[in-house]
Amino acid sequence: MIFQQIFERSKNNQELISIVRYRDDNTFWCGYILDYNDLIIKLQHFTKYGKKDGIIVAKLSDIERVDFNDDYTKAMQVVIDYSLELEKENNSELDLSDDDHWDFTILKQLEGSKNEICSIEINGSTYYTGYVLEVSENW
Numbered sequence: 001m002i003f004q005q006i007f008e009r010s011k012n013n014q015e016l017i018s019i020v021r022y023r024d025d026n027t028f029w030c031g032y033i034l035d036y037n038d039l040i041i042k043l044q045h046f047t048k049y050g051k052k053d054g055i056i057v058a059k060l061s062d063i064e065r066v067d068f069n070d071d072y073t074k075a076m077q078v079v080i081d082y083s084l085e086l087e088k089e090n091n092s093e094l095d096l097s098d099d100d101h102w103d104f105t106i107l108k109q110l111e112g113s114k115n116e117i118c119s120i121e122i123n124g125s126t127y128y129t130g131y132v133l134e135v136s137e138n139w
Contacts, residue, residue: 006066007036016077018067019043021058028067029056030076036060046076050083092116107135 097105
């Protein structure tokens with residue numbers, strides 16, 4: 001059975017696979033095989049955020065399709081690999097100003113920083129988002 005070859009590869013290499021069950025076209029499981037036999041699999045499941053989400057035990061007869069080495073599993077591997085980095089919070093150290101030029105003061109603090117993305121609302125409807133590279137006195 002071709003599933004067994006995929007399961008063995010996933011188990012040995014902790015290679016991600018996606019499993020779709022019969023009658024369940026809208027959802028799937030993503031993870032790697034911890035163990036399997038002729039009747040069932042044991043899958044280390046991951047959330048879409050790259051966090052371990054428990055163990056799933058499923059009957060082989062319920063599995064309609066197994067995807068591997070596709071765009072989704074490749075993208076999920078990146079998310080898993082960098083989940084701790086993505087999880088780190090960036091604590092902002094912006095000092096608030098109560099003068100009439102508070103907006104200039106805040107932008108000046110962000111000037112040149114590649115650690116924080118700024119979003120600026122102009123005229124109540126247009127937004128500009130990105131890094132603040134430079135702030136001029138007559139902005």
